[in-house]
Amino acid sequence: MRASVQGIPLELPAQPADAERMADKAKRAADFLKALDFSPDQPYVLNYLAYSWVDRGENFDRALDMLNKAVEQKPEDGYIVDSLGWVYFRLGKFDKAVENLEKAVELVPEDAVINDHLGDAYWRVGRHNEARFQWQRALNLKPDKDQVAPIETKLDRGLPNSSGS
Numbered sequence: 001m002r003a004s005v006q007g008i009p010l011e012l013p014a015q016p017a018d019a020e021r022m023a024d025k026a027k028r029a030a031d032f033l034k035a036l037d038f039s040p041d042q043p044y045v046l047n048y049l050a051y052s053w054v055d056r057g058e059n060f061d062r063a064l065d066m067l068n069k070a071v072e073q074k075p076e077d078g079y080i081v082d083s084l085g086w087v088y089f090r091l092g093k094f095d096k097a098v099e100n101l102e103k104a105v106e107l108v109p110e111d112a113v114i115n116d117h118l119g120d121a122y123w124r125v126g127r128h129n130e131a132r133f134q135w136q137r138a139l140n141l142k143p144d145k146d147q148v149a150p151i152e153t154k155l156d157r158g159l160p161n162s163s164g165s
């Protein structure tokens with residue numbers, strides 16, 4: 001998906017998880033930050049930048065603030081709600097993660113990444129059967145090839161005993 005904010009072109013992938021795969025991460029982050037200077041409340045820019053940080057383990061507090069602002073504007077956007085759930089997961093706030101990720105799956109039930117995220121959150125709150133169901137569902141939804149082996153491992157072994165993933 002192509003978008004621009006105040007004339008600054010941004011290449012926005014179909015899903016936040018795809019953002020990580022874009023070639024020039026540093027330039028992309030700089031573009032997103034610059035776009036926020038012009039339009040600080042743009043929910044899609046807030047989402048993509050925040051998810052990118054969370055996925056890399058950076059700027060959790062700022063990402064949480066940005067994602068809350070994005071969800072306020074787009075509460076029915078499952079990808080944005082997923083990003084909020086994922087930052088809660090990465091912060092170890094698993095109950096809040098489950099709450100948001102369940103909503104995200106309701107909004108975008110056919111997304112493998114969102115179902116996988118919900119499985120991870122379920123595991124962390126001790127709902128292991130539901131976690132395995134979500135991981136199997138994620139596999140059935142034909143995830144990207146690089147996601148298949150990690151999901152299969154979780155189906156076999158669950159998550160390790162650490163917080164976050």
